Amino acid sequence: MMPLALIGAFVGLAFAAVEYFFFGALIARAAARNAEGAGPRLLDLARKTQLILFPIIGFIAGWLIAGGRGVS
Numbered sequence: 342m343m344p345l346a347l348i349g350a351f352v353g354l355a356f357a358a359v360e361y362f363f364f365g366a367l368i369a370r371a372a373a374r375n376a377e378g379a380g381p382r383l384l385d386l387a388r389k390t391q392l393i394l395f396p397i398i399g400f401i402a403g404w405l406i407a408g409g410r411g412v413s
Contacts, residue, residue: 349403
């Protein structure tokens, strides 16, 4: 059986992947409208950051739910 911490990390990665493509679509819409400013750059930074942070947060949440016994 897979430890809960790893399940949490995979769930976090799944959410991050969905939001990565969602924010990519928003950035493409902004580029099509010739949007200026920091908005598209911040969305790009946010989507790349989420790919790293969401699996870590999911891992920690899974570890806490398992009571610290989820990593073995």
